[in-house]
Amino acid sequence: MRLKNVLLAGAISALAALSIAPAIAQEVIEIPTWIAFTDAGRLGWTQERAAEFNAAFPQYNVTVTGYSNYEELFASTALAAEQGNLPAVVQYFEVATQDARDSGYFTSIAEALNGRTEVNGIPVNLDDIIAPVSAYYTVDGNFTSMPWNTSSSIMFTNLTMAAAAGVEAIPTTWAEMDAACTLIMAADNAPEYCFTWPNHGWFFEQWVAQQNGLYANNDNGRADRATEVAFNNEAGVALLTWLDEQAAKGHLYYSGAQGGDSWATVDQAFSTQQVAMAVYSSSDTALYTQTGVDNGFEVVASFLPYNEATGWTGNIIGGASLWLTAGLSEEAQDGALTWLLWLTNTENAASWHQVTGYIAIRNSSVDLLAEEGWFDENPNFRVASDQLAQSEVTPATAGALLGGFPAIRNIVTQAIDTVLLTDEDPAAVLDAAAAEANALLEEYNLLNAE
Amino acid sequence: MNPSTPLLVLAVAAAVGAVLLNLLLRKQSRGMLLVSAVGAVSGAVGAAAFMVPLNFCTFEAERDPVDFWFGIGLSAIGILAVTGLASWVLNSILQRRRLFEVQSSPGAFRGSGLAFLFLAPTLIILVLFLYYPFIDTFRLATLLARLGIPRTAFVCVDNFTRLVSNNDYLQVLGNTIWQSIAIVGFSIGLALLIALAAYQPVKGARIYRALLIWPYAISPVVAGIIFLILFNPTGGIINYALQSAFNFSIPWLNNPSAAPWAVIIVSVWKSLGFNILFYIAGLQNVPKDLLEAAAIDGANIFQRFFRITVPMLSPITFFLIITNTTYAFFDTFGTIDTLTGGGPLRSTASMMYSVYEVGIQNNDLGKAAAQSIVLFIFVIGLTIVQFRTAGQRVNYGA
Structure with missing residues (x-):
């Protein structure tokens, strides 16, 4: 009986506490x-x-x-x-x-x-x-x-290594990248590769926007709902052709990791000095700068290199x-x-x-x-703000608004994977990726039609 | 849709059901009319079980032929299932047997009502958390549904039939099959060899055995991360060792021919301990007198191994094949996710991983549901094949 009473009392006080709790919560x-x-x-x-x-x-x-x-x-x-x-x-x-x-x-x-x-x-x-x-x-x-x-997407350079190889200025264009990489790979104590980047959809978007290329129709989905992707345009093909060339020359290290998994592979390659340059997000400027301090080399941040044939319009956030x-x-x-x-x-x-x-x-x-x-x-911390501040805002650099975008990114990184690991033509691979993305977009828009 | 289509489909199903039930109950002397009537109803119900939820959409004129045949197949499965059930019930009724007959033994409860009462907690949990979600998966598989969008659209059986022409999915199917065979084969073969060695009465055998079983305690995810570091193309110790010893290195994670082997090696390493454990236990049950007798009769070590030890271990081998196949199909997911993410060139994407990519990474719930049903059917089929083939040659002893 006593146990029963104790239980009863416990239950009553619990109930009382529950009924008081909302009264207290109402105040905040x-x-x-x-x-x-x-x-x-x-x-x-x-x-x-x-x-x-x-x-x-x-x-x-x-x-x-x-x-x-x-x-x-x-x-x-x-x-x-x-x-x-x-x-x-x-x-x-x-x-x-x-x-x-x-x-x-x-x-x-x-x-x-x-x-x-x-x-x-x-x-x-x-x-x-x-x-x-x-x-x-x-x-x-x-x-x-x-x-x-x-x-913003920027580039980190191991200046100690680049300077030792005779690179005088940090490259700002794709052609300068190629020239710098030729020097770096020819140097004594050359790293395994010249540069790397995370195969994450964001970087493809950045490099296409720099060339003022659209990612989707209807002004990147900003004039009206996007109904088709446009990334299989000249800007997209130029980028994949360049990446493919750099990989073929042994300049570009591709870890095989895509999307979220790809960041760590770049951290690892850069900190162990297997590469001299890493294209990355400014979000880790503190980490990359410190990596250099810890491992005894100087790290310099710079703008994301652009296609000199089309010039630089700006970068997306x-x-x-x-x-x-x-x-x-x-x-x-x-x-x-x-x-x-x-x-x-x-x-x-x-x-x-x-x-x-x-x-x-x-x-x-x-x-x-x-x-x-x-x-x-901390000059490295300035680079991303400057890059965005100097960007000209156009439909391309404002960034695409697109339904199912995270899934479409996976299609794009898969296309880059295919271009780098097979002999297939970049334009054909991008066309196939665009067709796949359009099917997905059509389904997305069907469910969200007014 | 032509309004007569459902009627036509159900009529055909009823006819098939009537014929089928007559065939099933052909030993019954009584009432062909009754049997035909019950058969017709169960045939129609069986077809309707699949076709009513689908609104007979597979038989619409504008559908692809593959959808039509898919609908025929679904109806056939429904007819078979319901008519089979009807045959069992009818047979019991005609022979005046009770449906759930419990063989009465002294002290047993009478009837089956109480048994179901005791089973109720388990049944309720199974229904709520297993059967209901399972059936809901079928509903989801007929929809175009994306996470985060309240609206859905009915797409008939497109989520299934489009898989047939999806080259990527066919590649995934192929990956899963050959990589599973490799994992199961290497894992069981190696485990038997190691168990034989560990079974030898040497000093400190217990310590060796404990050390051998150890990797099994590690989760597939952790195994994937450990080997991600070991296999790393630029800083991994495995390539460092290969480079130092043989002056070559293998691009484990960024070459589509090497990456599947990285997954296989990790999975084999991971499941080896479990298999060794069972084989050591099995070896202890191989009768010594049999081996001794064979040795006296002049059988050499290989003959004794292949003629006595291996057959005596067959129940364990059979058990291990089933558990290892399940492991290769489902549990390698964690390893693949951390080690390769299904790449490069999708060379390590398994069926399970593909469900995750479609459903979780790409938020496409309908297509993921369809793929998970395919995976489910695949595993059921595999289990049946294993029971049929391996079961006959298994020696369970006297």
Whole structure:
């Protein structure tokens, strides 16, 4: 009997606790935020900012949950939406922008702001965001999602090795790359290969955009919904022909890894000095610079080499943005907006850049960092911002908006794999890849037709 | 669609069912009319079981011939299954037997009701977490469905029939078959040799045995990562050793001829411990007197091995073939994912990995469901073939 009483008492107090809990929770508005980082550097930084935000705005409680990658976060978001359990803020990578718009899970930042110039005392000031970034996330003239981690594709050179081989200036074009590689491979103590890059769809997009080549029709899907891909154009064929040539000459090291797996193979080849140059994302500028320090060579970052035959128009951004869930209560939506604006304010954007190497997305942050002398001390950190700032914004360099883009990227990396490992003609391989991508796009558009 | 198509299909199915049931129950003297009627109903129900959910779409005029034949095949499976069931039920009723007869033994519960009550927790879990998702997979396989898009579209059996003309999928099928055979063959063969050596009564045999079994405790993912580092083309220790000793290196991970062997080596290494464990246990059960008698009769070591040891081990070999094939089909996924990601040139993409690529990486749920059903049928077929062929020659002893 006594046991029964104890159990009963336990059950009653548990019930009481449950009924009190919502009463307490009503006082603060929960703002769950899901991001695709699990490392201490990036998830930890964000959680620290959340704690600061919660202290500054006690009426809100931001909780940051990390997922291991963009794909997993994408899947979890879709499942949460089915169960009616969406968080307030979700991070989507840039090429999922069209999927995010079509999903109906989110509302645009501009719509939620509704013309306000400040929320809870935090100024909106979206004009401060640097042009290629705001161009990417502005869709139909509407600021859609909050840019956060933004990167650009750049090149890291082992200057110690290149200088020893007699390379006088870091190559800026494909032809200069070829010339520098010829020197490097002819040198005493030549590395196994001259350069490498991750076979990730992003770099193909960068090199096509540099030549002002479109990736998809309807002005890269920005004038109207994209219905066909265009990457099997001259720009795409020129790139694959060049890569194939460089691989045939023994300049280019291709690890065989594609997509997300490919990054680590480049890190490994560059840090062990099996290559002299690595095309990579600016997101790891801190890591690459440190790799040189640790292994006793000088690392210099530079713009992504371009096709001298077509000239350089500009580069697309990379990275991800933060999306605001649709259907939040007005208080929760304002809370989420406050959090987004605060997280990307001048100081936080500058700090985020220093911790990671993602570019500082606000002009005011760049000015702040310059004033502090950060760029003079860390010249490699300047390259990505400069490359984006000097880019001319055209439909090609604004980046494609495309349904099912992550899956189409896999088709493209598979095509590059085929070109580098077989004798097949780059143009024919790209045509076949485009046909496959078009079939996928047609299915995607069928499901999302108005 | 022509409105008479469903009626025509069901009529044909009923006729087939009637004939089939008469054939199945031809030893029954009673009521050909009753048998025909039940057969006709079960034939129609069997065809309808597949065709009603599909809305008879495979028989639409504008469909490809391959869809039509696929529909015929599905209907045939439905007719066979339901008519077979009807034959069993009818046979039991006609012979006045109970359907779920439990052989009564002293102390046994009467009837089967209580048994089902005790089975209920298991059955409920199976239905909720196994059978329902399984059946839902069939529904999903008829849809164009992408993760993150609420809307879906019905595409009939396209997700299946397009696989036939999909060269990439045919390559994946080929990869899976030859790589599985290689993994199972090398793994079992090597395990037997090593078990023979480890079974010898040498000093510290127990330590050697424990060390041999060790890799089995490592997960396929970890095995993949370990070998990713070892096989690395630019900094891996395997190529370093090959380069130092023989002055050549193998592009393990970026050459489509070498990469499948990298996966095979890792998978064999990984499953070896499990197989050795079973063979050592099996060797302990090979009767010594038999071996001694053979030795006295003048049988040499090879004759004793092939004529006595191998046949005596056949139940274990049979068991290992089945478990290793399942391993090669399903569990190599983790190794492939971490080691090669299905590349280069898709040379290491297995059927299981392809389901993951289509469903998870490309978010195409409908096509992934169809591929997983193909994989399922493949494994069922394989198991039946194994039971039929290997089962006959297995010596389970007295």
